[in-house]
Amino acid sequence: MNDVLFTVLDNALLARDVYRLRLQGDTGAIARPGQFVNLKVEGCFLRRPISVCDLEEDVLTLIYKVVGKGTATLSRLVKGETIRALTGLGNGYDCAPAGERPLLVGGGVGVPPLFLLAKELRAADKAVCVCLGFGAKEDAFYLREFRELGCEVRLATLDGSLGHKGFVTEILPERYDHFFACGPEPMLQAVCAVTRTSGQLSFEARMGCGFGACMGCSCQTLTGSKRICREGPVLRKEELLWTR
Amino acid sequence: MNDVLFTVLDNALLARDVYRLRLQGDTGAIARPGQFVNLKVEGCFLRRPISVCDLEEDVLTLIYKVVGKGTATLSRLVKGETIRALTGLGNGYDCAPAGERPLLVGGGVGVPPLFLLAKELRAADKAVCVCLGFGAKEDAFYLREFRELGCEVRLATLDGSLGHKGFVTEILPERYDHFFACGPEPMLQAVCAVTRTSGQLSFEARMGCGFGACMGCSCQTLTGSKRICREGPVLRKEELLWTR
Amino acid sequence: MDALKVSLCGIPLDNPVIPASGTFGYGHEFAQWYDINCLGTFSFKGTTLSPRLGNPTPRIAECSAGMLNAVGLQNPGVHEVIREELPKLRSCFHKPVMANVSGFSVDEYVEACRLLAAEPQVGWLEINISCPNVHGGGMSFGTDPASAALVVEAVRKVTDKPLIVKLTPNVADIIPIARACEDAGADGISLINTLVGMRIDLKTRRPVLARQTGGYSGPGIFPVALRMVWQVAGAVHIPVVGMGGVSSAQDVIEMMLAGATAVQVGTANLVEPTICRDIIMDLPRVMERYGITSLSDIIGGAR
Amino acid sequence: MDALKVSLCGIPLDNPVIPASGTFGYGHEFAQWYDINCLGTFSFKGTTLSPRLGNPTPRIAECSAGMLNAVGLQNPGVHEVIREELPKLRSCFHKPVMANVSGFSVDEYVEACRLLAAEPQVGWLEINISCPNVHGGGMSFGTDPASAALVVEAVRKVTDKPLIVKLTPNVADIIPIARACEDAGADGISLINTLVGMRIDLKTRRPVLARQTGGYSGPGIFPVALRMVWQVAGAVHIPVVGMGGVSSAQDVIEMMLAGATAVQVGTANLVEPTICRDIIMDLPRVMERYGITSLSDIIGGAR
Ligand SMILES: Cc1cc2nc3c(=O)[nH]c(=O)nc-3n(C[C@H](O)[C@H](O)[C@H](O)COP(=O)(O)OP(=O)(O)OC[C@H]3O[C@@H](n4cnc5c(N)ncnc54)[C@H](O)[C@@H]3O)c2cc1C
Ligand SMILES: Cc1cc2nc3c(=O)[nH]c(=O)nc-3n(C[C@H](O)[C@H](O)[C@H](O)COP(=O)(O)OP(=O)(O)OC[C@H]3O[C@@H](n4cnc5c(N)ncnc54)[C@H](O)[C@@H]3O)c2cc1C
Ligand SMILES: Cc1cc2nc3c(=O)[nH]c(=O)nc-3n(C[C@H](O)[C@H](O)[C@H](O)COP(=O)(O)O)c2cc1C
């Protein structure tokens, strides 16, 4: 965990209401894909948690959707401005159980953390299948980027404007060794229901602090109470109450 | 009264902790010297009242001393930035009773509103005597500007580092027809005590609104309750409770 | 603009936005900023039977998310209001107005209300049993169900006009007080008045306010106000007028979802004199964003 | 750094800055951000006799000048705290700690306090009779002088360590409650706990918090907190620990001028994890600016 002052490199519209923000600064505390940073946004009292999407030396990439006041303010950041963030928060995904054919399942702005994960899995030469779900074609992003990593990319949109028409859970491959998922809770629940392997799922919660101090983000699991910001945001499928 | 968006022309240190801010924008609502504007300062809940110091077409000059959070923020404004203000607030000085030899008495950051007043009186060819009091030489400002208007300028500093050592009330001329004063309340009280003519004094008050809505700035006078922001900030000597 | 219409105690309002008492004078101060006929109505400065000079100054202190006031109900008294202010008001405002009344005894409330209720332009009486600034004043009535009921019952006898009782938030449990007012014949409840607060000046090391403590208002009190509106709206059967820190169209909608039939805007007027007009103009856009077609449909919608 | 020293119930503090209960865990979370030995002390997470899972989520809602929480006293219970947390704490904090205790019956308070008071590192017991989140919980004790006294008397019997009673601000009059605690044997009063507040999500049209209402904390409550500290400090003869929205060295000084002997910082820790260290480092500069040579001299200085 670190308190870092970042400088904006760029901040560009990527898809409908979705922006990519690239920040320069000390990324040393970020250890794993699936971790997040907590941004101090001007005019907002609480910080805003955003997943690490990509990391290259001292450049941190975040992808966020404008859904309210804080993300709207973020979208107005321009090159050269600075923003403070607590970095290296959360447990992140554990690549060890990935197996040879890991499956990545992402929905909407749950997709970003899967990118750094895919990158690491590809670096370890895994056969990565990425299944992405979006509302419509206009919402989709990073397809090319995943393909360029050498992943198999499958797509579903709710309105059928790109790829399969329907839910992302309808396009999962037959065979995979372990899955990694991030997306809205109904999607995560569906993923849990249709997958047969072990897996890891990343959750969201309204956060007070983002680093384990307030107990605001607690979540009950079969292995006890977990703080989404600390013992999460990634939980193992096996510990979820849903699987009971 | 008007709600105006001004653009900063410049904002420069004039004396110790004292800045001159020049703003470009619609000054149409400002009718009299001694009126004030109420500035919307970023990060402050209430507006900040500052007297009109000078006015030239669409350029408004304010002089303010950094005494707290709001004025500190003001002092960081740079050319090209914008600031909103309610303009044309308060009654202002009435030049009609000035006579041929008006006396202007100012103390510290009470000096600014006297400048536009002096300018108007000089334009009407009055023989203006301006007596200014400051803490020390480093606090003094606008001496040259008053002289350039053709005023007689007398000076007092508390520590004697410039002009007479002592209070401004000790350097008033023998003869004058009417006085105009602005400064800290003890100074105003002393001015009232030593002057024999009629006069007008400008007061300060903690303000909620600045335009007569909240009754936050009321002041009791012999002629009833007055709102400093509306029936003031300029009150006639004759109506002050002090003179009773 | 039917989408904005609501009805408050039987009187239709073009929209639910109502400047709050004590922050809007008797209206004409604001007529210089905009045509105040765009308002639903407004609640005029708290008026007492006799004229009041109010408290010593400083009466205002700034807070990081609001302000304190200790104005102390300065007003010219009900007779002068009827003689001077209401005629001036008629010339710039053509809708029923809400008459805010304070008092220091039941008799005073009754007499001031009787006189104001007789004025044709007065649509509602809003009786403030909550002002925290005045010793032996509203505080005692508003913090105890029985005393609150006493005032309401007495005023009820002298007028058939809608009677709205304005409550103080400085209580442990607001519900019994609201219920007591309803039972005593109130037609509506408005809340919240200010929270008691304080600031100290680090330079002088003295309280900023001459009266030491004052009423805290502005965005900082919004969460407390919203909670009390929610509680009271769930506990009474008469309409609730919500207020406390409202300064945007979003805030208005949030108050209505909590159960407010109409929403007052106070302190925000002091900092942005055109805020009520701006909110009214902004409402349709914000409603659209949240899929709201009619404001009257969302009253209490969060329950 | 003698200029910062104060004494709280006979125990010297290097400075008056104390992270508030529930915002600082059991300390070690913050030891990752800075050396927490710079603190005066800290008040650990509200601990109950039995473990508690707390409330359903969402438990957090943002406000314009603060936040709401409805954590519901999630904690591992006093036995686990003594077994697991205090040993961990010892390794990163070498000063007496303030043990914050909650309970749902007098017996629970007594038993938890007895166990914690026996721990050598516990310097003070801070008994929270004010948590507004738990049904039938602290609320009832803290809103009534007699019940407050009941808890204090009972706990008083099982420990000689300094007993600080933490009060809720959700009352009409704080003074009788503070006095009842003093009379019952408390060594200090701490206040304020959170104000009850609420937020509604415009998108879902539902309360943001699963429990609907929650405790409002942060800068928005500072004026209310300061007022209550002022009132209580003027009414009792035991030290007062002030808190509520404190987030700067200036705020600390303002609280002390109002009468606080020490000052707790809560919510600010959540947003700026190093804030307490930063405030302590900033204090000498701010003191100089206001001509303060020793903090202990200014306690209650505004009176
Ligand atoms: C661990 C984690 C990682 C995340 N990663 C991403 C990401 O990579 N890209 C992305 O677009 N979004 C991500 N989110 C969601 C993102 O935090 C919210 O969209 C954002 O906080 C909304 O802020 P706002 O001010 O725009 O919305 P508002 O609704 O105005 O926010 C009000 C409050 O609610 C909170 N809030 C609102 N929505 C959410 C949410 N979905 N999750 C948690 N808190 C919320 C805000 O933080 C704030 O405190 C992540 C959330 C978490 C918990
Ligand atoms: C009619 C009028 C005209 C003024 N003209 C000038 C001027 O031309 N030049 C100048 O330097 N100053 C002037 N002042 C004083 C100026 O308004 C204050 O210095 C300023 O508001 C301080 O703000 P702050 O945030 O720096 O101080 P803070 O102390 O942080 O302010 C806290 C609060 O107190 C109020 N306040 C503090 N000091 C004063 C004060 N002296 N008068 C009124 N309110 C105060 C602030 O407005 C704010 O609401 C004038 C005041 C009034 C009422
Ligand atoms: C300067 C000022 C004066 C007030 N005077 C009155 C009053 O006379 N009568 C009354 O019922 N409420 C009075 N109030 C309370 C407001 O009407 C309102 O209830 C309160 O300020 C909360 O709303 P806000 O946060 O939008 O201001 C006053 C408030 C302020 C700020």
Ligand SMILES: Cc1cc2nc3c(=O)[nH]c(=O)nc-3n(C[C@H](O)[C@H](O)[C@H](O)COP(=O)(O)O)c2cc1C
């Ligand atoms: C997330 C959270 C949890 C809290 N938990 C406790 C608690 O367990 N016991 C307690 O006495 N107070 C608790 N409080 C109240 C704080 O200690 C403090 O009294 C209050 O938040 C006001 O101070 P602040 O505005 O600085 O946060 C909690 C506050 C927050 C924000």
Ligand code: FES
């Ligand atoms: S957000 Fe504070 S503990 Fe997780």
Ligand code: FES
């Ligand atoms: S400051 Fe509001 S009436 Fe003067």
